[in-house]
Amino acid sequence: MMLTEKLEQLKALFAEMEQALIAYSGGVDSTLVAKIAYDVLGDRALAVTAVSPSLLPEELADATAQAATIGIAHKIVHTHEMENPNYTSNPVNRCYFCKSELHDTLKPLALELGYPYVVDGVNADDLHDYRPGIQAAKERGARSPLAEIGVTKAEVRQLSQQLGLPWWEKPAQPCLSSRFPYGEEITIAKLQRVGRAEIYLRNLGWDNLRVRSEGDTARIELPPEKIADFVLKTDLPTLVSTFQNLGFIYVTLDLEGYRSGKLNQVLQHIAAP
Secondary structure, X not given: OOHHHHHHHHHHHHHHHOOEEEEOOOOHHHHHXXXXXXXXXXXXXXXXXXXXXXXXXXXXXXXXXXXXXXXXXXXXXXXXXXXXXXXXXXXXXXXXXXXXXXXXXXXXXXXXXXXXXXXXXXOHHHHHOOOHHHHHHHHOOOEOHHHHHOOOHHHHHHHHHHOOOOOOOOOOOOOHHHHOOOOOOOOHHHHHHHHHHHHHHHHOOOOOOEEEEEOOEEEEEOOHHHHHHHHHHOOHHHHHHHHHHHOOOEEEEOOOOOOOOHHHHHHHHXXXX
């Protein structure tokens, strides 16, 4: 199916909904959904961002600015997944409990405000990865227009560019809890430590990155083609000192490089006999 056809189908889907509340993180997927929903529904579309310790303040600022650029009404709510030991113990299905909390917050809000649908930014590629949060959203009646129409991540960026959204190349930024290996307890202090470390690196000009945290060790992941430049251009002693001031003891660089969902590779070993 041509991309123009998929865009028309997305518009038709929202026209049928008549009103929609968008679970809006400010990432490229949910922002595209918000843009199309607003273009079709106008003030009958509402973008809602959930704020918790696992969301970087900079990401909230981006989400707010992007919503204003689109013109869509934007509301902020607070979620409390950090109060759930099923989440903070960081099991392999942690995302299930996160999305359960999110949609248990959004669904009553939607009903209260008169929105019959809660929609999210899940795309067609997400359906082929390990995403337990998708099940939680489905159980609560959420819809995923991008996945329903078969829009892939690459097509999300293409459509965003075609629609003139300046952030179409924005790197993926999943919640900070994804920086920890399964089984390691998540705390607010650890989330803040990782968040500050990533902000420090972004301020140095490295946008597409992760700081994985395991115990007292920080492992920096960058795209493989950027690793040599990083080593040559970064003041490594200052970086190490900064990370240690944040609470890390050891600072390492992942020589394999950044790959989305890398922590899920451990699941293959867990599942192996």
